[in-house]
Amino acid sequence: MEMNSPDATIVGDINQLPEECISQVISLTTPRDTCVSPVVSRAFRSAADSDATWQRFLPSDYSSFLSQSVDPVEYASKKELYFRLCDHPLLIDGGLMSFGLEKSSGAKCFMLSARALGIVWGTDTRYWKWIALPDSRFSECAELEMVCWLEIHGKIDSRILTPYTAYAAYLVFKLADNTWGLSSPFQTTKITLAGDIISEHLVCLNLREREQDRWWGRPPPGGEVDEMADDVRLPRERQDGWLEVELGEFDSGDGIDGEVDMSFMEIKSGRWKNGLIVQGIEVRPKH
Structure with a gap:
């Protein structure tokens, strides 16, 4: 067939394909690619x-x-629903959890509210108080009054996550103006899946306090300042104005591995701490 014949023009015109065929092809790409495909x-x-x-x-x-x-x-x-879930996560489970989607892939994202977490002494008002903040997606946040045993756990069923996806868990928090005791010793984090330890790390929530201690040459009560290392994880600011620190990563696998336990703690030094404000723990894909 000659390429300049009328029949060749029809064969080469992608606009002649049924919309359902083109839709099938586009859906094999990604949401990002789909948004640019109209060109x-x-x-x-x-x-x-x-x-x-x-x-x-x-x-x-x-x-x-x-x-x-x-x-x-x-x-x-x-x-419209897809981007609604990307930009404005839903409150589910009676407002104790949020559900949304990662925009680039459509993978599921969840955040457990502070009320859904296991916070040691969390129900004792001498140590923790519950507050409402306008920039939190949940109705309540937990603010640390004073403890020497800081321990927080979150749990999520791997079956509700997107299968075969690399996930990370993040503590979402703020620091009050009068925060102290969260610079050193470093806090420890751990991710376990079906009882097996998947990830362990050291984190430092309050680098500013640490720098102030070093400037004044004052070690924290109960011990020397921990030496900073490249593998100590530090907080970063989120787009919503909160801070987050990565607790660890894991692979969701085929979704039948069981419960994921995410923990954050500092329980060995006996140093008193206050001023940590917890919104929750977020679980989202890691890239």
Whole structure:
């Protein structure tokens, strides 16, 4: 067949393909690729916005999370729902947990609220108090009054995570103006999956206090200042204005491995601590 014949033009015109075929092809890429695919042709523009395409990017169990939402979820299309879940996570489980999606991949993200965590002495008002903050996604946050035994645990069922995905857990927190005792000794973190230790690390929540101690040459009560090392993890600021520090990473596998336990603690030094404000522990894909 001659390339300049009318039949050859039709064969080479991608706009002649049925929309469902183009939608199937696009859905084999990523949400990011789908958003830029309309530049290819007008046929891609229609398929890239179709419910058939975005249905494949939503988790197969998304409807069960919608049904658990504290507030009704309204959307005009599956694409709108996808980005709604990326930009505005739902409060589920009576407001104790949030559910959302990672924008680039569609993998599921969760945050356990402070109320959903196991905080040692958390119900004793001498040591912890519960406060409401306008920039928290949850109705309550836990603020540390004073303890010498700091221990926080969060648990999540691996079956609700996106299978075969590399995840990391993050403590989401703030530091009050009068915070002390969180610079040294370093805090320890641990991730266990089905009882097996997957990840262990040292973290330092309050680098500023540590620098002030060094400037004044004052070791913390009960011991010397821990030496900083490259593997000690430090907090970073989030887009929402909170701080986060990585607790560890794990692979979700096929989703049948059981419960993931995420812990943060400093229980050995006996040093008193205060001013830590906990919003929760977030579990999201790690890249």
